[in-house]
Amino acid sequence: MKKWMMLSLILIVLAGCQSALLGGGQTIIEWVNFIKWNGQDFNSIDSGVLADNQYIGEKVGTVNFKLADNVTNPSYKTKDGDAAFYEKGTEIYSIKGNNDLLAVKSENSINGYQLFYSTESTEYKWHFKHMPLDEVKKIEIYTQVNNKRIAEIVDKGRIEDFLEILNTSVEDKDFAPNTNNRDSITYEMIFYTDGPIAYNFDMQFDGNTYFWYPWDACILSDDIKEFIPEN
Known part of the structure; x- marks a missing residue:
């Protein structure tokens, strides 16, 4: 998780x-x-x-x-x-x-x-459910291994498409990644709004399935591949 x-x-x-x-x-x-x-x-x-x-x-x-x-x-x-x-x-x-x-x-x-x-003057408010989707102005994707940026999304239409993929991901509490042949690749997704804090969530790929954890495990559509360049 x-x-x-x-x-x-x-x-x-x-x-x-x-x-x-x-x-x-x-x-x-x-x-x-x-x-x-x-x-x-x-x-x-x-x-x-x-x-x-x-x-x-x-x-x-x-x-x-x-x-x-x-x-x-x-x-x-x-x-x-x-x-x-x-x-x-x-x-x-x-x-x-x-x-x-x-x-x-x-x-x-x-x-x-x-x-x-x-913790005394504010609550934790940086889960995905807190993110104002209509205020996202830029999305960056990094590889977690060396924090290398591999994608930047600034076009409004493409930002909306990316967020739609996340919003329509399918929850699967019983999902377990396939690690028989390799460890999952982890990506960092950074979402910029007008505030000082950009939201940061992991996305993973086990060789077959893209998934992430807005809370429980959720399976992402293969359409996400469009936004991830081949390494």
């Missing part, structure tokens, strides 16, 4: 973590990707990327302490500047006009930043 969907199912307990007690009293904590700032937890937006660098605001501070690999006490109380996975000194940026958003530079994220939202 898509990584952001998996993360959204994690119950955030004990200040953003889960723990398991192993033999010998050792505790392993499974951290949610978050940053503590201004007394608030900012969780990662895993179905959204920065739309453009123009939205990056001022540097507001730096990470003071990385929790993963350093904290084993499930009762640990997080403090401002704590981050689950970012090293001490990592710079934290504001998003212009959005006090409930933060950004951290990331080589693994399309357009160069991982985005975070305040």
